[in-house]
Amino acid sequence: MSGSPTPHAKETGMPKHQRAIVVAMVAVLLVLPHLLYPVFVMKVLCFALFACAFNLLIGYVGLLSFGHALFFGWAAYVSAHAAKIWGFPPELAILSGMACGAVLGLVVGALAIRRQGIYFSMITLALAQMAYFFALQAPFTGGEDGLQRVPRGTMFGLLDLRNDLVLYYVVAAIFLGAFLLIYRIVHSPFGQVLKAIRENEPRAVSLGYRVDQYKLAAFVMSAALAGLAGAVKSQIFQLASLSDVHWTMSGEVVLMTLVGGLGTVFGPIVGAAVIISMQNYLAELGSWVTVVQGVIFVVCVLAFRRGIVGEIAAKLKKPL
Amino acid sequence: MSDFILETEALTKEFRGFVAVNGVSLKVKRNSIHALIGPNGAGKTTCFNLLTKFLDPTRGAIRYNGRDITRLKPADIARQGLVRSFQISAVFPHLSVLENVRVALQRQRGSSFDFWRSERVLDQYNERARELIDWVGLSEFADTIAVEMPYGRKRALEIATTLALDPEMMLLDEPTAGMGHEDVGRIAALIKRVAQGRTVLMVEHNLSVVADLSDTITVLARGEVLAEGNYETVSKNPDVVQAYMGAGHG
Ligand SMILES: Nc1ncnc2c1ncn2[C@@H]1O[C@H](COP(=O)(O)OP(=O)(O)O)[C@@H](O)[C@H]1O
Ligand SMILES: [Mg+2]
Numbered sequence: 001m002s003g004s005p006t007p008h009a010k011e012t013g014m015p016k017h018q019r020a021i022v023v024a025m026v027a028v029l030l031v032l033p034h035l036l037y038p039v040f041v042m043k044v045l046c047f048a049l050f051a052c053a054f055n056l057l058i059g060y061v062g063l064l065s066f067g068h069a070l071f072f073g074w075a076a077y078v079s080a081h082a083a084k085i086w087g088f089p090p091e092l093a094i095l096s097g098m099a100c101g102a103v104l105g106l107v108v109g110a111l112a113i114r115r116q117g118i119y120f121s122m123i124t125l126a127l128a129q130m131a132y133f134f135a136l137q138a139p140f141t142g143g144e145d146g147l148q149r150v151p152r153g154t155m156f157g158l159l160d161l162r163n164d165l166v167l168y169y170v171v172a173a174i175f176l177g178a179f180l181l182i183y184r185i186v187h188s189p190f191g192q193v194l195k196a197i198r199e200n201e202p203r204a205v206s207l208g209y210r211v212d213q214y215k216l217a218a219f220v221m222s223a224a225l226a227g228l229a230g231a232v233k234s235q236i237f238q239l240a241s242l243s244d245v246h247w248t249m250s251g252e253v254v255l256m257t258l259v260g261g262l263g264t265v266f267g268p269i270v271g272a273a274v275i276i277s278m279q280n281y282l283a284e285l286g287s288w289v290t291v292v293q294g295v296i297f298v299v300c301v302l303a304f305r306r307g308i309v310g311e312i313a314a315k316l317k318k319p320l
Numbered sequence: 321m322s323d324f325i326l327e328t329e330a331l332t333k334e335f336r337g338f339v340a341v342n343g344v345s346l347k348v349k350r351n352s353i354h355a356l357i358g359p360n361g362a363g364k365t366t367c368f369n370l371l372t373k374f375l376d377p378t379r380g381a382i383r384y385n386g387r388d389i390t391r392l393k394p395a396d397i398a399r400q401g402l403v404r405s406f407q408i409s410a411v412f413p414h415l416s417v418l419e420n421v422r423v424a425l426q427r428q429r430g431s432s433f434d435f436w437r438s439e440r441v442l443d444q445y446n447e448r449a450r451e452l453i454d455w456v457g458l459s460e461f462a463d464t465i466a467v468e469m470p471y472g473r474k475r476a477l478e479i480a481t482t483l484a485l486d487p488e489m490m491l492l493d494e495p496t497a498g499m500g501h502e503d504v505g506r507i508a509a510l511i512k513r514v515a516q517g518r519t520v521l522m523v524e525h526n527l528s529v530v531a532d533l534s535d536t537i538t539v540l541a542r543g544e545v546l547a548e549g550n551y552e553t554v555s556k557n558p559d560v561v562q563a564y565m566g567a568g569h570g
Contacts, residue, residue: 013438013439013440184435184436184438185435185436187438187439188434188435188436188437188438188439189426189431189432189433189434189435189437189439189441189442190432190433190434190435191435191439192419192422192423192426192439192442193423193426193427193432195412195414195415196412196415196423199412199413199414199415200410200411200412200413202374202406202410203406203410203411203412204423205374205394205395205398206372206394206398206403206404206405206406206410207398207403207423207424207427207481207482207485208395208396208398208399208403208427208428208485209395209427209432210393210395210396211395214432214433217433217435221435
């Protein structure tokens with residue numbers, strides 16, 4: 001977990017061992033599309049981003065949202081619609097999706113943030129379900145079919161995203177940028193207040209912090225970044241569909257974060273990689289994948305409470 | 321300005337029919353140490369929660385510096401200079417002692433919404449934080465994680481954190497509860513120093529601390545004010561003796 005006083009590298013603010021991991025991650029990202037199918041790696045990155053955004057809320061503010069598919073899925077619809085119907089270039093289509101995530105985050109956050117614990121989670125779930133049924137009925141989402149054949153287009157008038165490899169490096173850059181942004185948010189003066197609120201909310205209030213404002217700000221950031229993930233997803237697969245707004249998507253992101261390690265910097269990435277790989281390589285098992293996922297979830301909760309990265313960090317006594 | 325920094329008028333709190341605080345009118349003199357005592361369950365903590373708006377009063381009014389604060393939010397009460405501690409230790413357990421104090425300094429001096437800057441900008445508060453930490457006698461603990469400190473030290477840290485806001489008035493809920501003899505002495509001496517130039521309202525069970533520190537004592541029993549005055553007067557009051565004996569209190 002975070003919070004222990006590790007000697008910080010003065011120049012970057014990131015401890016040395018974490019910086020080494022980031023460098024290694026960049027190196028791996030550069031060669032990976034030459035070893036694995038690029039679309040698969042992009043899918044992992046997209047969900048890793050989604051899980052990192054989710055972790056910002058659960059891991060650093062202690063708020064468990066059961067409705068993050070709402071931001072992911074609606075951002076996917078909006079950016080798909082922007083690209084396909086309005087003819088937006090990809091950068092603007094993606095930004096539209098992110099903005100949609102932020103706005104929905106503001107609305108849902110404002111309604112949910114005053115509730116504590118399970119009530120908070122229930123409200124996010126309820127609102128996400130409402131949004132799901134709306135997506136099911138509304139004409140512009142394409143109902144059961146979803147929005148298909150979303151054009152990939154040319155980014156900044158330069159990068160032809162129809163080329164899988166070009167798209168891959170764009171997605172990798174977006175992922176890395178968002179990852180570093182989340183790292184910065186968590187390790188900023190604002191992040192320090194979030195930590196204080198999570199540690200002892202009444203005390204933070206008694207020191208004069210209007211904690212609802214901080215929670216809402218964190219909620220909007222998390223929703224906007226989840227939206228970014230959803231928007232990128234619709235570019236990769238050229239598709240936005242009901243499964244993106246379905247509650248199982250909210251469940252999957254919880255699972256990824258738990259498996260990787262809640263409140264760790266790298267955990268959500270590892271969790272996303274594990275879950276997506278499993279879905280991919282165990283695909284021939286059909287519906288058994290869900291059962292396997294369930295078993296993993298139970299094992300994690302019972303045996304590795306801190307998740308994969310959390311357990312390693314505890315062994316090494318270093319925040320990861 | 322009035323002699324009284326904090327006044328309440330017939331303050332009442334009911335929990336589903338149970339009256340925990342009943343018509344309490346309290347007047348706390350500026351720059352004094354005022355103790356609130358009484359048997360367990362008398363309503364002292366509830367009183368604190370009302371004064372700092374962690375609870376809404378069922379009836380009654382609270383005035384602070386002549387202003388009605390009955391409808392304010394708890395964070396805004398703190399911003400007006402009325403800062404409380406809690407009966408159960410109020411530290412941020414997994415932050416270091418230095419970071420604990422900085423959280424308070426950061427609130428007062430801004431930059432708390434800066435999510436794009438590195439947390440290293442908080443180093444600008446280190447000097448002031450270390451002064452406060454030295455002042456409460458925790459110099460050698462500055463880099464210790466709060467949760468790893470002994471209980472008495474945590475209470476000293478709470479006081480340093482509260483002092484970081486330079487509050488006009490401090491509310492301390494049982495600052496010496498559960499402490500060994502030595503720690504009690506240390507915290508009592510600290511409170512005396514803290515109270516220079518500010519007002520302290522405290523709930524305290526240790527009667528020798530109360531006798532030593534307080535200018536005024538209010539005795540609560542079953543949510544009502546039983547007696548008020550200096551230690552001499554209050555300790556001779558037969559109702560007070562009765563209440564304490566009746567509750568089996570030492
Ligand atoms: N939130 C609450 N709901 C119901 N009853 C409460 C609540 N808080 C306190 N009480 C009751 O009010 C009475 C006074 O409690 P408290 O103020 O904590 O006493 P003290 O601090 O003097 O020991 C007790 O009987 C307690 O059970
Ligand atoms: Mg009490």
